[in-house]
Amino acid sequence: xxxxxxxxxxxxxxxxxxxxxxxxxxxxxxxxxxxxxxxxxxxxxxxxxxxxxxxxxxxxxxxxxxxxxxxxxxxxxxxxxxxxxxxxxxxxxxxxxxxxxxxxxxxxxxxxxxxxxxxxxxxxxxxxxxxxxxxxxxxxxxxx
Numbered sequence: 056x057x058x059x060x061x062x063x064x065x066x067x068x069x070x071x072x073x074x075x076x077x078x079x080x081x082x083x084x085x086x087x088x089x090x091x092x093x094x095x096x097x098x099x100x101x102x103x104x105x106x107x108x109x110x111x112x113x114x115x116x117x118x119x120x121x122x123x124x125x126x127x128x129x130x131x132x133x134x135x136x137x138x139x140x141x142x143x144x145x146x147x148x149x150x151x152x153x154x155x156x157x158x159x160x161x162x163x164x165x166x167x168x169x170x171x172x173x174x175x176x177x178x179x180x181x182x183x184x185x186x187x188x189x190x191x192x193x194x195x196x197x198x199x
Contacts, residue, residue, distance in 0.1 A: 059081075064085070071093045072095055079103050091114045094117055104133065104134075107134070109137045110138050116143065125174075127148070129152060130154060135157070136158070136159045138161050139162050141164045147174060155183070156182060157181070165190035
């Protein structure tokens with residue numbers, strides 16, 4: 056998405072081989088109850104937006120063949136909220152880049168996995184809330 060005035064996506068599936076939802080432009084976007092799934096890149100990539108709200112969604116990949124690819128990459132945007140979502144166990148959950156300045160990641164469930172649920176690389180001066188997320192680390196699967 057390169058830019059919209061206002062967009063609401065309610066329910067359904069957005070499955071893609073690269074990125075299910077790529078936000079890179081101005082606008083107000085609300086995504087709720089959507090299954091976001093991809094393989095070669097993160098299911099959700101946020102580079103720029105005025106406001107993005109993601110609630111009650113499922114994020115991840117279609118299998119374990121891409122273990123280094125996170126479910127979501129937050130790279131920019133004026134205001135980003137991810138709340139009440141479920142992340143699969145096939146790779147890292149959310150990776151937050153240095154440019155993120157104003158965001159909230161709360162009350163999400165990360166399925167048990169050996170991967171980091173949230174990697175926060177934002178600046179110490181960022182306005183952020185990362186709280187009440189459920190996760191547990193497991194041992195990596197042994198090669199047979």
